Amino acid sequence: MLVKICGARTEREVRAVAEAGADLVGLWHGVPGGRADLPAPRLARLAAEARATGRLRSVLVTFASQAPTLARTAVDSGVDWIQLHGYQRPALVRALRAQLPARVSLVKVLHVHGTSCPEASLIPAYERAGTDLFLLDATTADGRVGSTAHTLDDRTAADLAQRTTRPFLLAGGLRPDNRHLFDAVLADPRLCGIDVDSAARDDEGLLDAARTADLVRAWRTP
Numbered sequence: 001m002l003v004k005i006c007g008a009r010t011e012r013e014v015r016a017v018a019e020a021g022a023d024l025v026g027l028w029h030g031v032p033g034g035r036a037d038l039p040a041p042r043l044a045r046l047a048a049e050a051r052a053t054g055r056l057r058s059v060l061v062t063f064a065s066q067a068p069t070l071a072r073t074a075v076d077s078g079v080d081w082i083q084l085h086g087y088q089r090p091a092l093v094r095a096l097r098a099q100l101p102a103r104v105s106l107v108k109v110l111h112v113h114g115t116s117c118p119e120a121s122l123i124p125a126y127e128r129a130g131t132d133l134f135l136l137d138a139t140t141a142d143g144r145v146g147s148t149a150h151t152l153d154d155r156t157a158a159d160l161a162q163r164t165t166r167p168f169l170l171a172g173g174l175r176p177d178n179r180h181l182f183d184a185v186l187a188d189p190r191l192c193g194i195d196v197d198s199a200a201r202d203d204e205g206l207l208d209a210a211r212t213a214d215l216v217r218a219w220r221t222p
Contacts, residue, residue: 001220002193004169005200005212006061007036011049013207017200018053020212023193025056026083029073030064044077051078059083059107067095074104083107083135087118090125097130105132107169113139115156123163134164135195138172151178158184161191171195176218194219 005017006026017025027050028036029043038046043060050056057080064070065088074082082096082104093106100106108131110119119126126134136157138150151173161168167190170182174196185191196215202208 001191002169003212003216003219004059004193004195005207005215006059006195006197008046008207009036009038010206011046014046014049014056015053016207016209017212018050018056020209021216022212023055023057024059024081025050026059026061026195026197027079028061029077030062030070031085032063040073040077043073043079047077047079057081061085065089065092067092067099071096071099074100079104081105081107083109085109085135085137087111090122090129093126093129093131106130107133107135109135109137109171110160111137111139112152112156112160112172115153117160120160120163127165131166133192134161134166134168136160136168136170136172137195151181154182154184157182158188161185161188164190166190167192169193169195173198174215174219175199176214179218 003022004024004026005022008014008025008027014025027038027043027046028034029038031037047058050058059081060074060079061083063086108126110117138152170185174194200207200212
Protein backbone atom coordinates (compact mmCIF):
# COMPACT_ATOMS: atom_id res chain seq x y z
CA MET A 1 0.00 0.00 0.00
CA LEU A 2 1.72 3.15 -1.22
CA VAL A 3 1.03 6.29 0.79
CA LYS A 4 1.18 9.62 -1.04
CA ILE A 5 1.05 12.83 1.00
CA CYS A 6 0.14 15.84 -1.08
CA GLY A 7 0.85 19.56 -0.99
CA ALA A 8 4.32 19.93 0.55
CA ARG A 9 5.64 23.49 0.53
CA THR A 10 8.89 23.26 2.52
CA GLU A 11 11.92 21.00 2.86
CA ARG A 12 10.89 20.36 6.45
CA GLU A 13 7.52 19.02 5.33
CA VAL A 14 9.18 16.74 2.77
CA ARG A 15 11.47 15.32 5.45
CA ALA A 16 8.54 14.84 7.84
CA VAL A 17 6.64 12.86 5.24
CA ALA A 18 9.67 10.64 4.63
CA GLU A 19 10.34 10.10 8.33
CA ALA A 20 6.75 8.96 8.80
CA GLY A 21 7.17 6.19 6.25
CA ALA A 22 5.27 7.61 3.27
CA ASP A 23 6.34 6.70 -0.25
CA LEU A 24 5.34 9.69 -2.40
CA VAL A 25 5.13 13.42 -1.87
CA GLY A 26 2.86 15.59 -4.00
CA LEU A 27 4.27 18.93 -5.18
CA TRP A 28 1.81 21.37 -6.73
CA HIS A 29 2.80 23.30 -9.83
CA GLY A 30 0.44 24.88 -12.32
CA VAL A 31 -2.42 25.03 -9.81
CA PRO A 32 -3.54 28.67 -10.12
CA GLY A 33 -4.54 30.08 -6.75
CA GLY A 34 -3.65 26.85 -4.98
CA ARG A 35 -2.40 27.26 -1.42
CA ALA A 36 0.56 24.93 -2.10
CA ASP A 37 1.35 26.01 -5.67
CA LEU A 38 5.11 26.16 -6.29
CA PRO A 39 7.11 28.09 -8.88
CA ALA A 40 9.31 25.87 -11.04
CA PRO A 41 12.60 26.55 -9.16
CA ARG A 42 10.94 25.70 -5.83
CA LEU A 43 9.42 22.56 -7.33
CA ALA A 44 12.89 21.44 -8.39
CA ARG A 45 14.35 22.09 -4.92
CA LEU A 46 11.66 20.08 -3.15
CA ALA A 47 11.93 17.25 -5.68
CA ALA A 48 15.67 17.17 -4.94
CA GLU A 49 14.90 17.08 -1.20
CA ALA A 50 12.60 14.12 -1.80
CA ARG A 51 15.37 12.25 -3.65
CA ALA A 52 17.79 13.04 -0.84
CA THR A 53 15.58 11.21 1.67
CA GLY A 54 16.39 7.96 -0.11
CA ARG A 55 12.78 6.77 -0.03
CA LEU A 56 10.40 9.41 -1.37
CA ARG A 57 9.31 9.71 -4.98
CA SER A 58 8.08 13.13 -6.03
CA VAL A 59 4.81 13.75 -7.85
CA LEU A 60 4.15 16.89 -9.89
CA VAL A 61 0.46 17.63 -9.26
CA THR A 62 -0.93 20.00 -11.88
CA PHE A 63 -3.94 21.44 -13.66
CA ALA A 64 -1.71 22.42 -16.59
CA SER A 65 -2.54 21.27 -20.11
CA GLN A 66 0.39 22.45 -22.26
CA ALA A 67 2.42 19.34 -23.03
CA PRO A 68 5.77 20.88 -24.08
CA THR A 69 5.99 23.18 -21.05
CA LEU A 70 4.83 20.51 -18.64
CA ALA A 71 7.23 17.91 -20.01
CA ARG A 72 10.14 20.32 -19.83
CA THR A 73 9.27 21.25 -16.23
CA ALA A 74 9.04 17.59 -15.24
CA VAL A 75 12.41 16.74 -16.78
CA ASP A 76 14.14 19.83 -15.38
CA SER A 77 12.81 19.23 -11.87
CA GLY A 78 13.48 15.49 -11.88
CA VAL A 79 10.04 14.46 -10.61
CA ASP A 80 9.09 10.80 -10.77
CA TRP A 81 5.36 11.06 -11.50
CA ILE A 82 3.03 13.60 -13.11
CA GLN A 83 -0.51 13.70 -11.71
CA LEU A 84 -2.99 15.35 -14.07
CA HIS A 85 -5.48 16.79 -11.65
CA GLY A 86 -8.19 18.40 -13.70
CA TYR A 87 -10.15 17.65 -16.82
CA GLN A 88 -7.27 17.32 -19.27
CA ARG A 89 -8.00 15.31 -22.42
CA PRO A 90 -6.41 12.01 -23.48
CA ALA A 91 -4.49 13.93 -26.15
CA LEU A 92 -2.42 15.56 -23.41
CA VAL A 93 -1.52 12.18 -21.95
CA ARG A 94 -0.47 11.00 -25.41
CA ALA A 95 1.66 14.09 -26.00
CA LEU A 96 3.34 13.82 -22.60
CA ARG A 97 4.06 10.13 -23.04
CA ALA A 98 5.83 10.94 -26.31
CA GLN A 99 7.94 13.70 -24.73
CA LEU A 100 8.79 12.23 -21.32
CA PRO A 101 11.39 9.63 -20.37
CA ALA A 102 9.91 6.22 -19.63
CA ARG A 103 10.84 6.54 -15.94
CA VAL A 104 8.17 9.23 -15.41
CA SER A 105 4.79 7.70 -14.56
CA LEU A 106 1.60 9.42 -15.71
CA VAL A 107 -1.36 9.51 -13.33
CA LYS A 108 -4.80 10.70 -14.44
CA VAL A 109 -7.30 11.72 -11.78
CA LEU A 110 -10.88 10.55 -12.25
CA HIS A 111 -13.21 13.02 -10.54
CA VAL A 112 -16.34 11.71 -8.85
CA HIS A 113 -19.33 13.91 -8.04
CA GLY A 114 -21.83 11.93 -6.01
CA THR A 115 -22.11 8.70 -7.97
CA SER A 116 -21.02 9.98 -11.38
CA CYS A 117 -17.66 10.53 -13.05
CA PRO A 118 -17.57 12.87 -16.07
CA GLU A 119 -14.40 11.21 -17.41
CA ALA A 120 -15.72 7.64 -17.18
CA SER A 121 -16.39 7.32 -20.90
CA LEU A 122 -12.82 8.48 -21.64
CA ILE A 123 -11.11 5.82 -19.52
CA PRO A 124 -10.25 3.55 -22.50
CA ALA A 125 -8.85 6.57 -24.38
CA TYR A 126 -6.73 7.58 -21.39
CA GLU A 127 -5.36 4.04 -21.21
CA ARG A 128 -4.55 3.91 -24.92
CA ALA A 129 -2.84 7.30 -24.65
CA GLY A 130 -0.39 6.01 -22.05
CA THR A 131 -1.87 6.52 -18.57
CA ASP A 132 0.03 4.38 -16.08
CA LEU A 133 -2.24 4.80 -13.08
CA PHE A 134 -5.57 6.37 -12.19
CA LEU A 135 -6.44 8.22 -9.01
CA LEU A 136 -10.04 8.30 -7.79
CA ASP A 137 -11.03 11.51 -6.02
CA ALA A 138 -14.19 13.32 -4.93
CA THR A 139 -15.32 16.74 -6.08
CA THR A 140 -17.56 19.11 -4.15
CA ALA A 141 -21.06 20.23 -5.03
CA ASP A 142 -19.67 23.56 -6.29
CA GLY A 143 -17.14 21.83 -8.54
CA ARG A 144 -13.94 22.15 -6.49
CA VAL A 145 -11.38 19.44 -7.22
CA GLY A 146 -8.35 18.31 -5.23
CA SER A 147 -7.73 18.41 -1.47
CA THR A 148 -11.43 18.88 -0.71
CA ALA A 149 -11.54 16.41 2.24
CA HIS A 150 -14.77 15.03 0.74
CA THR A 151 -15.08 11.26 1.01
CA LEU A 152 -15.89 8.95 -1.88
CA ASP A 153 -18.65 6.37 -1.63
CA ASP A 154 -17.00 2.95 -1.42
CA ARG A 155 -19.30 1.19 -3.90
CA THR A 156 -19.12 4.06 -6.39
CA ALA A 157 -15.32 4.06 -6.25
CA ALA A 158 -15.12 0.28 -6.59
CA ASP A 159 -17.45 0.27 -9.60
CA LEU A 160 -15.44 3.03 -11.28
CA ALA A 161 -12.20 1.16 -10.67
CA GLN A 162 -13.70 -1.87 -12.41
CA ARG A 163 -13.97 0.19 -15.59
CA THR A 164 -10.17 0.54 -15.70
CA THR A 165 -7.40 -1.96 -16.39
CA ARG A 166 -4.64 0.03 -14.68
CA PRO A 167 -3.53 0.20 -11.04
CA PHE A 168 -5.20 2.99 -9.11
CA LEU A 169 -4.92 5.10 -5.98
CA LEU A 170 -7.76 6.19 -3.72
CA ALA A 171 -8.18 9.76 -2.44
CA GLY A 172 -10.93 11.83 -0.90
CA GLY A 173 -11.17 12.50 2.83
CA LEU A 174 -9.09 9.51 3.91
CA ARG A 175 -8.18 9.37 7.61
CA PRO A 176 -6.65 6.82 9.98
CA ASP A 177 -10.10 6.01 11.36
CA ASN A 178 -12.09 5.44 8.15
CA ARG A 179 -10.24 2.61 6.39
CA HIS A 180 -13.13 0.29 7.32
CA LEU A 181 -15.47 2.30 5.09
CA PHE A 182 -13.70 1.12 1.93
CA ASP A 183 -13.99 -2.67 2.01
CA ALA A 184 -15.07 -2.91 -1.64
CA VAL A 185 -12.17 -0.78 -2.88
CA LEU A 186 -9.67 -2.58 -0.66
CA ALA A 187 -10.77 -5.91 -2.14
CA ASP A 188 -9.56 -4.83 -5.60
CA PRO A 189 -6.01 -6.17 -6.14
CA ARG A 190 -5.22 -3.22 -8.41
CA LEU A 191 -5.50 -0.72 -5.55
CA CYS A 192 -1.88 0.31 -5.11
CA GLY A 193 -2.13 3.17 -2.63
CA ILE A 194 -3.83 6.17 -1.08
CA ASP A 195 -3.46 9.92 -1.54
CA VAL A 196 -3.96 12.19 1.49
CA ASP A 197 -3.67 15.89 2.21
CA SER A 198 -5.85 17.29 5.00
CA ALA A 199 -5.52 14.40 7.47
CA ALA A 200 -1.70 14.62 7.36
CA ARG A 201 -1.62 18.25 8.54
CA ASP A 202 -1.19 19.69 12.01
CA ASP A 203 -3.28 22.47 13.54
CA GLU A 204 -1.17 25.08 11.72
CA GLY A 205 -1.78 23.45 8.35
CA LEU A 206 1.70 21.95 7.94
CA LEU A 207 2.39 18.36 6.96
CA ASP A 208 3.14 16.54 10.18
CA ALA A 209 5.25 13.40 10.75
CA ALA A 210 3.09 12.04 13.59
CA ARG A 211 -0.19 12.42 11.72
CA THR A 212 1.33 10.96 8.58
CA ALA A 213 2.65 8.00 10.57
CA ASP A 214 -0.86 7.40 11.93
CA LEU A 215 -2.15 7.23 8.36
CA VAL A 216 0.62 4.89 7.27
CA ARG A 217 -0.03 2.50 10.15
CA ALA A 218 -3.80 2.51 9.75
CA TRP A 219 -3.88 1.93 6.00
CA ARG A 220 -1.10 -0.64 5.84
CA THR A 221 -2.52 -2.74 8.66
CA PRO A 222 -5.40 -5.06 7.66
